[in-house]
Amino acid sequence: MILRTATRADLPVLLALLADGDDAPVTEAHERAFAAIGADPRNEMLVLADGDRVLGCLQLTYIPGLGQGGRERALIEAVRVRPELRGDGLGTELMERAVARARERGCALVQLTSxxxxxxxxxxxxxLGFARSHDGFKLSLTG
Structure with a gap:
């Protein structure tokens, strides 16, 4: 298994994973978002793959800030593993590799929301060692 940057060819699989296995057509908005992630050096859409088969995915975003001694923090979002493979340790593998990537980059912490x-x-x-340290709040800006 390898952890690699997602390619455009992976986009339909990524959308299906995010929809928990349901069909999710690729829209122009998805295309734009995927391109923006790929063009941003602080964003990575990563897949855990076995050959050409995508097993899981996550988005890793590096956030600069004045806290944490001025070191970046890593934000993990959109963590998914194929439904039929859940419980096989792939999620652990995916998360451990993402955390290692953040550590190698020099991030002070890794955070996520769920x-x-x-x-x-x-x-x-x-x-995996993540602690419930904060309450999160969201404000939807769409209907």
Whole structure:
């Protein structure tokens, strides 16, 4: 298995993973977002792959800030593993590799958010050493 940067050919699989296995057509907005992620040196859309088969994905964003001694923090979002492969250790592998990548870059910490309804995911993140240290708030700017 390798951790690599997602390619445009991976986009339909990524959208299906984010939709928990449901079909999700690639739209112009997806194309623009994927291109923007790829063009931004502080963003990476990563896939864990076995040959050409994408097993899981996540987005890793590096955020500069004055806190943490001026060191970057890494934000992990959109973590998904193929539904039929969950429980096989692939999520752990994916997260450990992402954390290692952030550490190699010199980040002071790694943070993530998770929907309150994803109770199994919360237990998974806690097993990996993530602590519930803050409450998050979101304001939707779309209908």
């Amino acid at each position: 929907n309150k309804r994803r109770v199994h995911a919360h237990r998974f993140y806690e097993r």
